[in-house]
Amino acid sequence: MPQVKIIAKNFMDMVAALPAMKLDKLYDNTFICEAVLRSLPPLAKKYALQMLYIDVPVPVKSMEEWVLPDGFSKHRVAIDRLIQLRVFIENTDRKRETSYLLHPKFKSNLQKYLVYGGVLPREPMPSNITVRLPTLEELDAYALEQWECFLLQLISSSHAERLTNFSPSMMKVFQRGLLSQREKGPRLTESGFQFLLMDTNAQLWYIIREYISNSEDRGLDPADLISFLLELSFHATGEAYNINTLTEIQRSIIKDLADLGVVKLQQGRKESWFIPTKLATNLSVSLSDSSSRKQGLVVVETNFRMYAYSSSKLHCEILRLFSRVEYQLPNLIVGAITKESLYNAFENGITAEQIISFLQQNAHPRVAEKIPSVPENVTDQIRLWETDLNRVEMIPSHLYDEFPSKGVFEAACEFARENGGLLWEDPKKMRIVVKGEIHMQMREFLRHQKQ
């Protein structure tokens, strides 16, 4: 069956776009099967689960019988996803009936999981060798610091306090699409702004996706990288794992992962080890499009003032995108959402919906419990200000005047209406405005009418 070209919008799309042979090889690894299962939409997960012990192909019609009529679109989305990822394999028999069967390797791996439970990919090192293991809080702080440093360098090298170990060419790869070169220096593009407003896991996956697509040029097999990253998400946070257990390829990328804050590298006397951080173990949670579950920090008041309990430069930069930051205290950023700041944001390509969803997703726990978490007058006003810029809609068009007779005028109106280009007509004064696209056709038509 010909594979439809999938534009890799997110990481799982990239996995699905791999050629069939490579995808089959990926499913040899149990952890990838688990990660792929967790990334499916909920209905697809259920289908995969119930097909686990069915050895006979199930006809399409019987699968459709499980669904209510208004759930049919979700059913189609789920089935398409399963087929794209080659979890479900379609086969057509002689009677031209298609049926589905679960991928055999996928099936056997998951059956083993169900009976024996989850087995760790590698064992943590004993604690007598690993001294000075950081606590979970220190690890979180380290991961956050690394990630923010990376992001600041990504946006503008001048803001970053110290540079990461990525080579300038690597950074250029990441910046492609997010920044554009202008005379005054690099400026963020529209997708760049949207990137900043995404939550951390989505940003991380975007960067990893760019990294993997670039890896082919450097001679690394993307399938190996994908399998290592998915495996990494099943490790335990805070436990040390020996670097000797990694293959050559994995060792080469572990340093880059440390720069992103995904793992922390430490050196003992004889051996060195890596410690996965929360960013690593949350990788598989965010594979599907679900909302982030981190703690928020923004409080928006009904008088359009905004308070963000954070001390990071990155948050300040992000808030500066659409609000006017007034004070920066040691643990608090005070700002106001004003008309000018929002107009600025809209000109840069950020939509009102993105700003509102950013505020809602990052709402401080105190206000998150209230419904709505962001006051309605603020959200309504943001949307109104956005439509302010869209008050006038411009369509290129042509005005036809001085028709010789009513008959010609009527014929011209009919013609324009049939071609979907009629914008305005005035029967009394016999004037008609048509869309610019059909201007040439109108001229031909009127010339014919004269004859």
Next chain:
Amino acid sequence: MASITSKLYSDDVSLLVVLLDTNPFLWSGENTTTNSLSFPKFLTHVFSFLNSILLLNQLNQVVVIATGLNSCDYIYDSSSSPTTVESLENGRMPALCSKLLQNLEEFLARDQELNKDESPPGIASSLLSGSLSLALCYIQKVFRSGPLHPQPRILCLQGSSDGPEQYVAIMNAIFSAQRSMVPIDACVIGAQHSAFLQQASYITGGVYLKPPQLDGLFQYLSTVFSTDLQSRSFLQLPKPVGVDFRASCFCHKKTIDMGYICSVCLSIFCLSLVRLTLVLLQLQTGRGRLQNPSSILD
């Protein structure tokens, strides 16, 4: 019937509370249906099902409560145990199974000690009302833990027959589950249908199923009971053919079809009583004047 979709959850993280029926009279072989499924086999089906729930989402939680003859207790809570180091010590059996079995054994020993005083004839009923209450208490604790919590639901794996003496307690539990919008699913593995569980799933919006073939219990569990609450609105799930709404009377705890209901407190009686204990107590505290006790009964 409460609609589950009114509480809009954005993802499919679920908390599943499983009520296991561990009634020794049920599993000891006197009942013909359960002869096809021994307790160890039943447990393997359940373990696989629990593993599958934990596989579906990293944040899913499973809590197992055992319904014994005289007591109930929490047997396993997946969120309390860190998984790493213990799994290595037990060889091939993962931590979930070993912990669960250990706790189950201790629970059964304790339950049996309470049993020594009385030996009821036939298959006694297990304490479903107690385990439902335990489940609802745990779920309330989860609700209060913050804005981000998994969607809870209860699954009853029940085999023993209904005990009419538990009618009031079970109905109270069902209504509080309805109020908190927690669906109660029921999978009946005994010989006969359970009126209480039919009512429970009907009122709370859950699924009731009596699998005809118990060998394939895991398949029934994974097809019907593993769906999260959001996807349920799109799927055709088994609907009960007829719900048995019979109540049991408050005086003798027998199941009755027709009876007498007090118009004040709505308690159900099978015989027309001259003295009406509940209402009399209320009136004697001075709420009204009691003219003729029998005129209260309608």
